Amino acid sequence: MIQGLKNPKNAAVLGYGAIFLSALFFGAMGLLTRMVQGAYPASLFNMVRGILGILVLLGLSRFHLFPLKGKHFKLLAARGIFGSFASVCLFKAIIGGAPLATSTALLYTFPIFGAIFSWILLKEKLNAGEIAAVFVAFIGVYTILDPRYQPLSLTLIFALLAGFLHGIVIVIIRVLRREENLFVIYFYFCLFLVLICIPGVVNPLQVPHLRDMPYVLAFGLAGLLGQILITYGLKYCRVATAGIVSMTEIFYAGLWGALFFNEMISWTLVLGGGIVLASGAYLTLSEYGRTKDPPQRGDFSTV
Numbered sequence: 001m002i003q004g005l006k007n008p009k010n011a012a013v014l015g016y017g018a019i020f021l022s023a024l025f026f027g028a029m030g031l032l033t034r035m036v037q038g039a040y041p042a043s044l045f046n047m048v049r050g051i052l053g054i055l056v057l058l059g060l061s062r063f064h065l066f067p068l069k070g071k072h073f074k075l076l077a078a079r080g081i082f083g084s085f086a087s088v089c090l091f092k093a094i095i096g097g098a099p100l101a102t103s104t105a106l107l108y109t110f111p112i113f114g115a116i117f118s119w120i121l122l123k124e125k126l127n128a129g130e131i132a133a134v135f136v137a138f139i140g141v142y143t144i145l146d147p148r149y150q151p152l153s154l155t156l157i158f159a160l161l162a163g164f165l166h167g168i169v170i171v172i173i174r175v176l177r178r179e180e181n182l183f184v185i186y187f188y189f190c191l192f193l194v195l196i197c198i199p200g201v202v203n204p205l206q207v208p209h210l211r212d213m214p215y216v217l218a219f220g221l222a223g224l225l226g227q228i229l230i231t232y233g234l235k236y237c238r239v240a241t242a243g244i245v246s247m248t249e250i251f252y253a254g255l256w257g258a259l260f261f262n263e264m265i266s267w268t269l270v271l272g273g274g275i276v277l278a279s280g281a282y283l284t285l286s287e288y289g290r291t292k293d294p295p296q297r298g299d300f301s302t303v
Contacts, residue, residue: 015233023247029223042089047197053187069184079188083165106160109280
């Protein structure tokens with residue numbers, strides 16, 4: 001197995017396989033929140049996810065694999081806060097009844113918002129193609145929301161807000177990854193995720209019923225495994241391409257929605273989602289084609 005990893009082709013296959021599996025686990029998280037039929041808030045699911053992440057990373061740090069003390073606390077805290085609210089918004093949308101595929105497609109607007117925030121915060125210039133991709137992407141968002149034929153629901157607004165917030169997150173991660181270990185960044189995300197979710201869990205107190213506990217724990221485990229797999233995969237494949245492969249999460253979300261909840265895949269979702277994904281893929285590849293910094297692990301992250 002170790003000898004096989006020395007072969008670049010074999011390593012790439014394993015890397016992209018891990019990315020595909022991570023998308024499968026991340027896509028399953030929405031399914032698990034919906035299985036309990038809205039009995040618990042998004043805060044409960046996310047708090048369990050954060051606790052599991054903290055416990056595992058604390059355990060790994062005891063083997064001196066990496067230090068958990070970061071060098072840039074303010075940026076780590078910002079990544080944790082924005083990422084936490086993005087995660088809560090996404091699963092609040094799904095628990096509220098937003099279709100799984102639609103919610104996930106709106107989440108994947110984050111490369112578009114990331115390009116905008118890179119221009120605002122990092123003073124990075126966008127070329128003509130990137131500016132066009134941003135405008136085209138918003139046409140895709142409008143097509144997904146389809147306000148001409150359906151009311152703009154609060155759940156869909158939460159899903160789009162998740163993409164907006166995660167756009168800020170990937171810009172912060174681009175700065176952090178220059179000096180911070182990826183696991184340190186994830187540890188602070190889990191830490192702030194727990195802190196932010198505490199009020200929604202304790203007031204009123206939310207205790208899962210015994211029959212629902214497997215779904216809640218499986219949600220946290222799926223998030224943890226998804227993060228570990230994407231971290232492993234990024235060791236063996238290009239970051240930009242990995243980001244595009246991870247977009248298969250939309251396919252898995254649509255599959256779960258159709259199989260378990262009879263959710264229909266509308267032509268507006270297919271068309272709008274395709275436009276958003278194509279624009280996001282172009283922006284992702286364009287960014288790593290022009291950046292002065294070499295692509296490193298941790299540029300791509302999921303909520």
